[in-house]
Amino acid sequence: MGLKQAIKSLDAFPRAEEHLLQKTQTGALVSVVGLVIMATLFLHELRYYLTTYTVHQMSVDLRRGETLPIHINMTFPSLPCDVLSVDAIDMSGKHEVDLDTKMWKLRLHRDGHIIGTEYVSDLVEKEHAAHNHDHEEEKDNLHIHGFDQAAKDLVKKVKQAIAEGQGCRVYGVLDVQRVAGNFHISVHGLNIFVAQTIFEGSKHVNVSHMIHDLSFGPKYPGIHNPLDGTVRILHDTSGTFKYYIKIVPTEYKYISKDVLPTNQFSVTEYFSPMNDFDRSWPAVYFLYDLSPITVTIKEERRSFLHFITRLCAVLGGTFAVTGMLDRWMYRFLEAVTKPKRRSAMH
Numbered sequence: 001m002g003l004k005q006a007i008k009s010l011d012a013f014p015r016a017e018e019h020l021l022q023k024t025q026t027g028a029l030v031s032v033v034g035l036v037i038m039a040t041l042f043l044h045e046l047r048y049y050l051t052t053y054t055v056h057q058m059s060v061d062l063r064r065g066e067t068l069p070i071h072i073n074m075t076f077p078s079l080p081c082d083v084l085s086v087d088a089i090d091m092s093g094k095h096e097v098d099l100d101t102k103m104w105k106l107r108l109h110r111d112g113h114i115i116g117t118e119y120v121s122d123l124v125e126k127e128h129a130a131h132n133h134d135h136e137e138e139k140d141n142l143h144i145h146g147f148d149q150a151a152k153d154l155v156k157k158v159k160q161a162i163a164e165g166q167g168c169r170v171y172g173v174l175d176v177q178r179v180a181g182n183f184h185i186s187v188h189g190l191n192i193f194v195a196q197t198i199f200e201g202s203k204h205v206n207v208s209h210m211i212h213d214l215s216f217g218p219k220y221p222g223i224h225n226p227l228d229g230t231v232r233i234l235h236d237t238s239g240t241f242k243y244y245i246k247i248v249p250t251e252y253k254y255i256s257k258d259v260l261p262t263n264q265f266s267v268t269e270y271f272s273p274m275n276d277f278d279r280s281w282p283a284v285y286f287l288y289d290l291s292p293i294t295v296t297i298k299e300e301r302r303s304f305l306h307f308i309t310r311l312c313a314v315l316g317g318t319f320a321v322t323g324m325l326d327r328w329m330y331r332f333l334e335a336v337t338k339p340k341r342r343s344a345m346h
Contacts, residue, residue: 110166
């Protein structure tokens with residue numbers, strides 16, 4: 001019997017007889033409020049436990065020999081598709097002009113709806129090939145023979161498109177070498193004399209543009225591409241836009257252990273207006289460089305022990321606070337009602 005009594009003396013939750021317990025309306029009100037608070041906090045903690053969080057780690061980029069995908073989706077509201085070309089050049093010396101392997105051009109009406117699609121622009125490629133010849137020879141040939149029929153047709157077609165207010169949407173994927181370089185969208189694919197005939201000077205080439213999407217790989221949860229939604233509209237002027245991009249190689253590791261290789265980037269912008277003495281033509285340049293550091297983003301879930309610890313703290317704290325509140329309210333009501341009882345008895 002002595003052992004049982006010793007064990008009972010360790011009970012931290014002694015129970016009173018049922019007839020000694022007093023239930024009150026204030027106690028019921030506090031109990032209901034406490035239960036609602038505990039249920040709300042329990043659901044919040046459960047949601048917090050089930051959601052994942054990300055951990056960022058940095059290391060040296062060891063990837064070699066891979067290509068860099070560039071996803072482009074841009075609109076040029078003031079330039080027809082026939083004059084636009086996408087050129088890319090990198091530090092290795094690789095130069096590609098009017099890339100069309102995975103690029104599309106959508107001809108747009110002045111209202112913005114699509115009126116035609118182009119995948120390969122043979123005429124622009126031909127004109128660029130002609131542009132690679134010696135300029136003096138071209139000038140002599142133009143003075144002697146004039147434009148050939150294809151060039152005349154192009155000039156007529158483009159002038160009509162400009163008069164109708166046609167624009168162009170360029171979208172697709174460029175696969176370039178994983179080294180520093182640039183790509184630009186411009187009228188550089190045209191023969192310089194054809195371009196001069198069409199626009200009557202570089203100051204009349206309006207490179208106003210809207211960047212719907214520009215990214216360097218697939219998107220992961222929470223990524224922010226700073227150029228998405230960029231709008232640059234020129235009025236009564238022209239010039240060259242340059243976007244200086246710093247690419248950060250990134251790996252996103254899902255909770256399922258799947259790994260998504262991609263890239264983040266930061267950007268600064270510079271605009272150079274055209275003047276009467278410039279011999280260059282307006283363009284939109286994207287000059288990119290790669291960071292030697294790779295960022296690894298890992299999805300992780302909180303441990304079950306952490307969840308239980310927080311749950312006990314929240315529910316226990318709420319229970320203790322509601323108990324204290326009940327006692328305080330009971331004593332306050334007792335203090336208020338006792339004088340009234342005494343006066344009634346007298």
